[in-house]
Amino acid sequence: MTKPDLLIHAAFKLFYEHGIHAVGINRILQETGVAKKTLYHHFASKDALLEAVLMYRDQIFMDWLTSRMMAAGEGKMAVLALFDALDDWFHDRVEVLLPFKGCFFMKANGEFSDHMVNSLCQRHKHNITAFIQANLVGHSAHLSSAELAQSISVLKEGAISQAYVAGDLDAAKRAKAMAVALLSEK
Amino acid sequence: MTKPDLLIHAAFKLFYEHGIHAVGINRILQETGVAKKTLYHHFASKDALLEAVLMYRDQIFMDWLTSRMMAAGEGKMAVLALFDALDDWFHDRVEVLLPFKGCFFMKANGEFSDHMVNSLCQRHKHNITAFIQANLVGHSAHLSSAELAQSISVLKEGAISQAYVAGDLDAAKRAKAMAVALLSEK
């Protein structure tokens, strides 16, 4: 693994577990054995490293989620598969996402205001909602695919928060039941 | 206003907007004009101040939410009123909660691990779920009040997250529609 990738991996793991402001550059260096000069050779600042970490996590997460959804079929089936995927995530059955500690983007977003982090997190959430919506075009005569996708997103966000903060690891199952009801209305 | 209350108010406002680790003790002092000696006379440490801030916000929020719910009646009506209250919060129509910037407990929780903050946040969420549950005893023959309350909590958490991170200020309306569907099943 190249040095930049090594740094991004270690930084993500530490940021995800302890928070971004709580983890200093020196700790990332100590954990990886990389020299400080090398870090600042590849990244202009801690913020630049953080940006790379956010893009890395975005790619890992989106690749995992979309492949899980597409493997289940199209339309409604794909959307419901989203909640099965979340359930696996909450129960630490998805190695590539690392042990579940909530949504990294939600946590990162909360540590900043009027910052690049906020727009990156918003974009990440928007991309997911857009992918959900793509699976819901023409599903309902009464509700637009955009409105349905927003509602599904509320269920998804709620499941993640509830699983993390309240420790309700079965939140995805509950969210799925409500999604079934929502997508059964005609 | 007493000095401790002044500090708690200012600390909450700054923590809520910028994050806890991002706000130093000196900034809180500068904002309030209080001397450092005075702060450490009333609070043993930044952690102690933070604990007071969390308890303060918990009380403000719970008082507001329960009064809004109880004013709407009992049972299902109270639960649905929760989402009307959230809608007001998201649109900054609730002065006592300050301009909406997400759930303080969700954000605080994300900045720590294995810390007093985590248990306080979990307790806060649990108290809300318990209050919801109290309004749902005997509501359904198929689902327990505990299960219903957990599902309502998923909707509530999802609405807050979606409104904050994605900027979807109408998330509470969507969540309410799903709550109506959930509580109409017999």
Place this chain on the structure above:
DNA sequence: ACATAAGTAAACCGATCTGTCTACCATTAT
């Protein structure tokens, strides 16, 4: 009147923060 408590201002402490710098080593491509 006087002791006690609560307050201010500001210097100070050690630790840690992000980021820079010097000096040296290993690889590799021209």
Place this chain on the structure above:
DNA sequence: ATAATGGTAGACAGATCGGTTTACTTATGT
């Protein structure tokens, strides 16, 4: 062969962190 690149080790800088201390100034209650 040699110049350029990527790397290590670690000292260093300046700022800021949480927290303590000294010295002085109000209030307040008995």
